[in-house]
Amino acid sequence: MHGSDRKLARLFHPVTGKAVVAPLDHGVMEGMLTGLEELPRLLELVGDFPVQGIMLNKGALRAHLADVPVDVMAIAQLSGGTRHCQPPYARSLMCSTAEALRLGADMVAVQVNIANEFEDRMLADMGAIVDEAHGLGVPVLALIAPKGERVINETDPSLINHCIRLGAELGADVTGVPYSGDARSFGRAVAASSARVLVTGGPSRPDFKSFATMVEAALGAGACGTCIGRNVFQHPNPVEAMRRIVEIVHGREVLEMAAEALRALGVADVSADAAAAEAARDAAGD
Numbered sequence: 001m002h003g004s005d006r007k008l009a010r011l012f013h014p015v016t017g018k019a020v021v022a023p024l025d026h027g028v029m030e031g032m033l034t035g036l037e038e039l040p041r042l043l044e045l046v047g048d049f050p051v052q053g054i055m056l057n058k059g060a061l062r063a064h065l066a067d068v069p070v071d072v073m074a075i076a077q078l079s080g081g082t083r084h085c086q087p088p089y090a091r092s093l094m095c096s097t098a099e100a101l102r103l104g105a106d107m108v109a110v111q112v113n114i115a116n117e118f119e120d121r122m123l124a125d126m127g128a129i130v131d132e133a134h135g136l137g138v139p140v141l142a143l144i145a146p147k148g149e150r151v152i153n154e155t156d157p158s159l160i161n162h163c164i165r166l167g168a169e170l171g172a173d174v175t176g177v178p179y180s181g182d183a184r185s186f187g188r189a190v191a192a193s194s195a196r197v198l199v200t201g202g203p204s205r206p207d208f209k210s211f212a213t214m215v216e217a218a219l220g221a222g223a224c225g226t227c228i229g230r231n232v233f234q235h236p237n238p239v240e241a242m243r244r245i246v247e248i249v250h251g252r253e254v255l256e257m258a259a260e261a262l263r264a265l266g267v268a269d270v271s272a273d274a275a276a277a278e279a280a281r282d283a284a285g286d
């Protein structure tokens with residue numbers, strides 16, 4: 001067992017063995033993105049659910065660490081790049097693992113976009129971060145996706161399976177990838193991976209119901225959780241969207257237990273009542 005394994009175990013729910021990570025790191029890429037402007041409000045929302053990890057950039061970590069519940073992993077996003085960059089899929093390292101640790105992070109994340117002219121640098125950065133983080137006993141989440149001018153289909157199964165394999169080959173503890181939609185080959189890549197796999201969300205989709213079906217399919221194919229941001233926080237009803245994702249990953253019982261615990265503490269009623277949740281979903285047109 002490595003030093004990082006003990007911390008990594010905390011990322012997975014003790015009953016379900018799965019993880020819901022809330023990425024709130026989009027400000028570097030997008031600037032003032034609708035739905036993601038107010039971090040304190042989002043942290044409050046996330047804190048009302050059985051979520052296992054919150055991903056923040058280093059400035060946000062410094063400003064808001066106190067608002068990340070102590071039983072939730074604070075994940076420092078070390079990579080960044082803005083959508084104004086040419087090309088917009090280039091990512092650079094913005095923070096070291098040592099600095100992330102100093103800021104209070106429990107885990108670090110690094111982003112790699114493959115199949116473009118900058119992948120060699122992003123891969124080298126990932127390699128260096130894995131070495132540095134493991135040297136300090138810190139687990140690594142690698143968010144890997146195919147992005148670039150030559151990429152025609154960003155969820156092409158062979159490219160997504162390559163991303164899954166890459167995470168494991170380069171020593172990530174957890175790899176986050178988009179779902180390919182091909183359950184069989186995705187399942188094979190996940191089963192062969194020494195790193196556990198989370199499914200990422202991508203840009204907000206107008207049809208949340210079909211998005212949720214995709215997430216369910218990814219979990220069914222072997223993903224052991226989610227790292228979904230925009231499809232939750234840009235949903236017309238982010239509370240309901242968050243509830244649905246948690247329900248898919250951990251099941252209704254865990255959701256209800258968490259709601260009950262909050263009620264007992266007199267904290268806001270996240271009301272996991274099944275009928276109310278169903279009604280809200282219908283009202284939201286999902």
Ligand SMILES: O=C(CO)COP(=O)(O)O
Pocket residue numbers: 023025143176200201202203227228229230231
């Ligand atoms: O990991 C992520 C951002 O760093 C995933 O976020 P999205 O679900 O918004 O794509």
